[in-house]
Amino acid sequence: MRHETSADDRLPAVAFTGAATAAGNAPSILNTQPWRWRVHPERLDLFAARSRQLAAGDPQGRQLMLSCGAALHHARIALAADGWATHVTRFPQASDPDLLATLVVNGRTPVTMEALRLAHATRIRHTDRRPVSEQSIPEVGLRAVATAACAEGNLQVLGADDLAELGSAAGRAAAVEAGDPQIASELTYWTGRATLSGAGLPASVLPEHPTQTTVPSRNFGRPGTLPVGVGHDRTAVYALLFGDGDGPLDWLRAGEALSAAWLTATTIGVSVVPLSGVVEVAATWHTLRHLLAGLGHPYLALRLGIADPEQHGPPPRTPRLAVAQVIDTSAVPADQL
Numbered sequence: 121m122r123h124e125t126s127a128d129d130r131l132p133a134v135a136f137t138g139a140a141t142a143a144g145n146a147p148s149i150l151n152t153q154p155w156r157w158r159v160h161p162e163r164l165d166l167f168a169a170r171s172r173q174l175a176a177g178d179p180q181g182r183q184l185m186l187s188c189g190a191a192l193h194h195a196r197i198a199l200a201a202d203g204w205a206t207h208v209t210r211f212p213q214a215s216d217p218d219l220l221a222t223l224v225v226n227g228r229t230p231v232t233m234e235a236l237r238l239a240h241a242t243r244i245r246h247t248d249r250r251p252v253s254e255q256s257i258p259e260v261g262l263r264a265v266a267t268a269a270c271a272e273g274n275l276q277v278l279g280a281d282d283l284a285e286l287g288s289a290a291g292r293a294a295a296v297e298a299g300d301p302q303i304a305s306e307l308t309y310w311t312g313r314a315t316l317s318g319a320g321l322p323a324s325v326l327p328e329h330p331t332q333t334t335v336p337s338r339n340f341g342r343p344g345t346l347p348v349g350v351g352h353d354r355t356a357v358y359a360l361l362f363g364d365g366d367g368p369l370d371w372l373r374a375g376e377a378l379s380a381a382w383l384t385a386t387t388i389g390v391s392v393v394p395l396s397g398v399v400e401v402a403a404t405w406h407t408l409r410h411l412l413a414g415l416g417h418p419y420l421a422l423r424l425g426i427a428d429p430e431q432h433g434p435p436p437r438t439p440r441l442a443v444a445q446v447i448d449t450s451a452v453p454a455d456q457l
């Protein structure tokens with residue numbers, strides 16, 4: 121079903137500012153929010169914020185780029201839900217590799233119910249690290265998530281036979297990362313400052329003890345305060361985002377696919393938890409490549425499941441940076457905002 125919106129005199133700069141604000145809700149590695157937006161009267165630029173890149177945990181910038189891709193997709197969804205036809209140019213200037221994308225609008229477009237649903241999902245989506253329920257994801261739901269991801273990139277759902285190998289790779293990755301003092305100190309930094317700074321992870325969203333699971337989740341190096349119970353992730357399904365290349369554009373597009381999958385999952389009650397350690401440790405990256413059996417390069421593993429109704433509501437929200445820290449509107453005359 122479509123709702124026609126009448127042409128109106130709203131200015132693109134207002135829409136761009138709204139889209140960049142909505143993109144602040146996007147997921148990011150350790151909640152680093154490694155993006156910066158610059159609003160112009162006629163375009164919106166997305167930059168990588170290298171000061172928030174994980175030097176030890178993400179030296180290539182893959183996780184940064186995935187995060188920025190998710191933010192880019194959130195901005196696209198916000199513009200679509202606001203009735204704007206959008207054109208995106210990724211990496212528009214070879215001379216500036218940190219200018220990741222430029223968005224322009226090509227006039228007004230009808231707002232679809234799907235755009236409205238996804239825009240709503242940007243406001244409620246979150247990472248729930250508690251074990252999933254005993255209820256399996258219905259086949260149709262899994263297909264919807266995979267279809268959404270594949271409209272932007274590639275997602276391979278792993279079979280039950282692959283889980284032991286994924287689980288042992290994730291365990292090995294966690295041990296390698298725990299034994300690396302630089303990665304450990306980065307984790308300490310990003311898990312110790314969220315309440316004050318609006319970036320990083322507060323204790324309230326981290327499990328109070330490791331959860332029972334076939335595939336170990338990230339070891340954050342410290343227990344949190346999130347009660348996790350004794351459930352086991354038996355019904356969880358695992359999937360890999362992947363693609364042909366292994367460079368910044370591939371990762372940015374994979375981030376858009378991550379957002380598309382996660383927002384669709386949110387609309388149908390499917391919980392998503394990314395597992396990035398297993399991609400960042402070289403030896404376990406090769407295991408994922410093997411699991412993909414020649415399909416392509418792995419970018420991110422995902423745990424999918426139905427959140428446990430026994431848990432009392434969603435976990436607390438992870439904070440965000442102040443809008444002024446990530447959005448620069450100084451290029452827009454005041455009467456256009």
Ligand SMILES: Cc1cc2nc3c(=O)[nH]c(=O)nc-3n(C[C@H](O)[C@H](O)[C@H](O)COP(=O)(O)O)c2cc1C
Pocket residue numbers: 145146147148149150151183184186187190245246247248249320321337338393394395396397420437438
């Ligand atoms: C590229 C990427 C990698 C991530 N890796 C992990 C991970 O390994 N383990 C985890 O628990 N969460 C992971 N996350 C989830 C982030 O920690 C989460 O999005 C962030 O803290 C913001 O919280 P929110 O998703 O609840 O808004 C990842 C997210 C992204 C985008």
